[in-house]
Amino acid sequence: MTQQDAAFLEDWEIHSGFGAVPGTLGVDRQAATAADGAQRRWFAALLESRGFTVHRDAIGNQFGLLELVPGAPYVVTGSHMDSQPTAGRFDGAYGVMAAAHACIRVAEALRADPAPARCNLAVVNWFNEEGSRFKPSMMGSSVFTGKLDLETALATTDPHGVTVREALDGLGERGELTGLDVASYAEIHVQQGRSMEEDGVTIGLVNATWAAHKFEFRITGEQAHSGSTLMADRRDALLGAARLVVAARExxxxxxxxxxxTACGELNVYPNSPVVVASEVQLLLDLRSPSAEVLGAAHAALMQVVERVRREDRVEIEIVAEYSWGQNPYPEDGVALAREVAEELGLTHDRVLTVAGHDSTNMKDTAPTVMLFVPSVDGVSHNLKEYTRDEDLLDGVRQLTGVVRRLAEGALVA
Amino acid sequence: MTQQDAAFLEDWEIHSGFGAVPGTLGVDRQAATAADGAQRRWFAALLESRGFTVHRDAIGNQFGLLELVPGAPYVVTGSHMDSQPTAGRFDGAYGVMAAAHACIRVAEALRADPAPARCNLAVVNWFNEEGSRFKPSMMGSSVFTGKLDLETALATTDPHGVTVREALDGLGERGELTGLDVASYAEIHVQQGRSMEEDGVTIGLVNATWAAHKFEFRITGEQAHSGSTLMADRRDALLGAARLVVAARExxxxxxxxxxxTACGELNVYPNSPVVVASEVQLLLDLRSPSAEVLGAAHAALMQVVERVRREDRVEIEIVAEYSWGQNPYPEDGVALAREVAEELGLTHDRVLTVAGHDSTNMKDTAPTVMLFVPSVDGVSHNLKEYTRDEDLLDGVRQLTGVVRRLAEGALVA
Structure with missing residues (x-):
């Protein structure tokens, strides 16, 4: 093992201790919690010890800057360190740590041989990609790319009424950075699926995101005694919601x-009492497909179910919010660049779709972008047992290093 | 309107202000909350101003004692003042206020003519009948009757981890009373159904509780990314729970x-995040019937659904707790006594079953007991719109007064 590989694995091992869930491989470090604050302080100190200057912007995105070409724009690379409530150590965090080490390696090479350098380097730890504590997900990169209003994001509350602003300020993680001049963006992530592992592919060249249609439903019934009220008199919001959960699967x-x-991950019942028929349920329901045609047909079928449940169970069903996007391609020149690097390094590679969104989903709309995957054992994701082998982690860092070096030398920039 | 009736309505109106939900007729005064503490302090002062001495026992049941026959046992009468999160003002509270006024009237009569008095009088406000904040329901009367261990009840936590002991001590509502000598028990409640209103009956002579089988299920799946995980790989706890909710209705x-x-009033999802397949759901499911045969058939059918969901959705389904009881009769001599009183007062009356449990469900197993209902408009219950007309409230107080007087003169006591 090279010294560079050993240095990565050592930092990776230390980082995985933040928010570690005892007795498991996994972590709990939701956005702007104490565990997130601790990993951010450690990460800032690590970056500073390797020569980066560390800044935060107004939504708590953390940037480590390495200047190679004074005044030049930045190749930005990173992902997110926040996690779901009980989740794997790899999701997001691997991408940030890989980005830090890729920048360190590229800076070392370009300082030794400065002629080809065209850009500076920035590693980024995006705030609140997961969206479990504060909605929506991808909050930091959405604000950075102008897709989400800063004040709206800062005023968002968690289930206990704490705002993003309060939570970030409590950690001292809001800052002044504005106007970072972005030349290009690269991100690496563990695959949240098992196709690469099954196909023996080390590097995934992500060429598109699945199409999706996401709903937030509010189902409204009428509070009633759950024992004595005649069944025919009930308007049971939880029954209505349960019918949608079952229909989504079917x-x-x-x-x-x-x-x-399809999925329903979140469902909240009011008043949620043992002897009260629920008057209101909030339900999140997602449809995702690589095919716009399939997604449209599923959407139409779901709306028929909504109509039937409204009629038969006498509940109101409102769509409080919905978001949809078609199959969303990554730029082909980024895919081609990543393929060249993988071939140069002798790493197996293939084009893959991502079902999940990533911060690169935002960045690709504002800058030339490369999105990479490494395999995940059995595709286990959002689970304490998520696992990626060391050799895949190290190959991914080498791949990202190659991509960042080409970007720093001006690749993809017109 | 008599002075006595006016006095009741005045106290009733004042009491209904505690925990009042603005813009509605209803209240929110869950057990041992600030609103419960406020109504308890007011109620104790009211009782003391009318000559009662007020005591609490170790689980926070509030007793107002009126001594008529030194050393004699007590006719206990009352109900509960705690409510569901957003609920009607009548449920429970009417029974406590009616009991206080019945005791005041009976004491006045028996002090004027002491010869027939055989018992003393106690009005009771049972702690936590609703069970919405702390489980189980009917906690105070269950501890009082020895059906629930005191220390177990005191150690019970609410969803924020506050124990019953802490919540009661915070209000100064735990006391030293023990060994109250109970001669008999009477309770009046609004019907949580609409049969009495439809049949034009003012006084319900409650002769039995429906049979019931209540389950707490834990459905266990496997946490996974709700977008990228193959559908065939998922073990979705929320899907399993939703199938049980739908099956209960069907x-x-x-x-x-x-x-x-049948009903499912409470359902809690973990981790309840928009992009995570749920790994665990806790679900409460009740079956109730006046017929043991129907209940048994429904139970068997439910267990078949449980088996099918286990097999087809690959989730674990455990019964964490279950409680069942057959059709549970109230003593016939209590029903007969109440009928005599209603006839003497010229009030329409009929035998009725109660679907819901009451504190009298506990008391009837340890003392001669009378359970009474007054009508509720449209049977609306556990709802801010619960409503009972003043004339029915007043007839109920007259009925309860008649019953308490006979009990105080030794009725039902061997």
């Missing part, structure tokens, strides 16, 4: 395996 | 209307 069977993914 | 259709009531 929609999948109308299509080819893998053509449609 | 069971009802296999029986005659009114023969089976």
């Amino acid at each position: 929609l999948v069977d109308a299509f080819e395996p893998g053509a449609l993914h | 069971l009802v259709d296999a029986f005659e209307p009114g023969a089976l009531h």
Whole structure:
């Protein structure tokens, strides 16, 4: 093992201790919690010890800057360190740590041989990619790219009423950085699926995000005694919500395996008392597909179910919010660049779709972008047991280093 | 209107202001909250101003004692003042206020003519009948009757980890009373159904509680990314729970209307995040019927659904707790006594079943007991719109006064 590889694994091991869930490989470090604050302080100190200057912007994105070419724009690379409540250590955090080490390696090479350098380097730890404590997800990169209003984001509350502003200020993690001049963006992430592992592919060249349609439903019934009220008199919001949860799963069977993914991850009941028929349920329901046609058909079928439940169970069903996007491509020149690097390094590679969104989903709309995957054992994700082998982590750092070096030398920039 | 009736309505109006939800007729005064503390302090002062001595026992049951016959046992009468999170003002509270006024009237009569007095009088405000903040319901009367261990009850936590002991001590509502010598018990409550209103009955002579089987299920799946995980790989705890919620409703259709009531009032999801397949759901599910045969058939059908969901959705389903009881009769001599009183007062009356449990469900197993209902408009219950007309409230106080007087003169006591 090279000294560079050993240095990465050592930093990686230390970082994985932040928010570690005892007795598991996993972590709990939701956005702007104490565990997130601790990893951010450690990460800032690490970056400073390697020659970066560290800044935060007004939504708590953390940037480590390495200047190679005074006044030049920056190759930005990174991901997010926040996690779901009980989750794997790799999701997001691997991308930030890989980015830091890639920048260190590229800076070392370009300082030794400065002629080809065209850009400076920035590693980024995006705030609140997961969206579990504060909605929506990808908050930091959404504000950075102008897709989400800063004040709206700062005023967002967690389930206990704490705002993003209060939580970040409590950690001292809001700053003054503005106007970073971005030349290009690169991100690496563990695959949240098992196709690469099954196909023996080390480097995923991400060429598109699945199409998706996400709903926040509010189902409204009428509070009643859950024992004595006649069944015919009830308007049960939880029953209405449960019918949608079941329907979402059953929609999948109308299509080819893998053509449609559906999910309900969050459901909140009011008043949620043992002897009260629920008057209100908030339900998040997602439809995702690589095919716009499948997604449209699933959407239409879901709306038929909504109508039927409204009518038969006598509940109101409102769509409080919905977001949809078509199959969302990454730029082909970024895919080609990543392929060249993988071939140069002798790493197996293939084009892959991502089902999940990433911060690069925001960045690709404002800068030339490369998105990379490494395999994840059994595709386990958002789970304490998420695991990626050391050799894949190290190959990913080498791949990202190659991509960042080419970007720093001006690749993809017109 | 008599002076006595006016006095009741005045106290009733003042009491209904505690925990009042603005813009509604209803209240929010869950057990041992600030609103519960406020109503308890006011109620104690009211009782003391009318000559009662006020004591609490170790689980926070509040007793107002009126001694008529030194050393004699007590006729206990009352109900509970705590409410569901957003609920009607009548449920429980009417029974406590009616009991206080009944005791005042009976004491006045028996002090004027002491010869027939055989017992003393106690009004009771049972702690935590609703069970919404602290489980189980009917906590105060369960500890009082020895059905629930005191230390277990005191150590019970609410969703924020506050114990019953801490919550009661914070209000100064735990006391030293022990060994109250109970001669008999009477309780009046608003009906949580609409049969009395439909049948034009003012006084319900409660002769039995419906049979019931209550389950707390834990459904366990596997945390996973809710977008990228293949549908075939998922073990979705929320899907499993939703299938049980739907099945509970569908069971009802296999029986005659009114023969089976089912409900799921409480459902909690972990981790309850927009992009995570749930790993665990806790679900409360109740089956209730006036018929043991129907209840048994519904139970068997539910267990078949549980088996199918386990197998087809690959989730674990455990019964964490279950409680069941057969149709549970109230003593017939208590029903007969109440009928005599109603006839003497010229009030329409009929035997009725109660679907819901009451503190009298506990008391009837340890003392001669009378349980009474007054009508509730449209049977609306556990809802801010719960309503009972003043004339029914006043007739109920007259009825309870008649019952308490007979009990105080030794009725039902061997």
